[in-house]
Amino acid sequence: MGAERYVPAGADLDELRTAAASCQGCDLHENATQTVFGAGPADARVVIVGEVPGDQEDREGEPFVGPAGRLLDRALAEAGIDRSLVYVTNAVKHFKFVPAERGKRRIHKTPSRTEVVACRPWLDAELDRVGPELVVALGATAAKSLLGQDFRVTKQRGSVLPMPDREERVVATVHPSAVLRANDREAAYQGLLADLTVAAKEMGQRTTRR
Template structure:
């Protein structure tokens, strides 16, 4: 089928519960075929902070909730240390289905393509519109592509407040899963925490 895009699957009534229900039936790209389920955003509907990651991982795909795996635990730890109350946060992903390659009994994460990111963007746009956070934390290159365009480089602009609208900002940083893969986890974590602390001062 290819990537027809999520637009036609959006509900007539745009609310977070209606979006979550409608997203369960999304076939806007081919990723729905192999994923267990759609993993939609979760958290406070009037959140001051919105965190946008790449896509669900293996555990998120099974549990149906974002950031519940090892990267989620890393994120929770950093949020607490940065002074960001988890109750004031809405978490979601640029792509709502798990993309993977089977390897034996394991499912190895694969990076979404530009077409898959674009196909899924209507869900993210609707979430941004409804939550309208003061600060949007952009976690990694896939989220940055979805929200800030293909020419944006996280490595060059991480930790910088980027105006989204008057009184609201984006702050880009690495994805917490990158800390888990880093040769020097302590240094990677310190940089991530520093970016989160920038975000904490903006809200």
């Protein structure tokens, strides 16, 4: 189990995206509509990593195009980060879900540690090709994938931290979907915005192409 054998050595992002479409490194490919690979400029200074594609992302094949993505767009703009200059992806590339008891709705399910580890070669390949100066991890799954299982978003969010075994620095925050689920949505949104502002300041207030 694992994606490593599907990742072509020396491939650019387009070649990686094509190869990922055929990945069977874990069982999630069996029920997902398609692989949802990352998107954005190959020379991005910032890579944003979420957890797993949602229902709308699974159907459209693009990351962060659903409600959480729209909220992320708003927060990035307010923090001074131009999303068009950012590469966005997920720790796991296939939608994990359980069917609703009624109707055709599919309910998101958090990927297991085994599934996150299996998909990590794709994320490493993306980071290798983009070569960002900073990575923003959205939510516990993405943060633990990058910073280790002991990382706690609630305690360590909003700090600039080194990534183990890599040169990139990481700022972790909550996932936009958690903001949408929060009882006090405005307070949760302001927390996300504060963490993204830390990332913007770390990059010199605004992200620009290198």
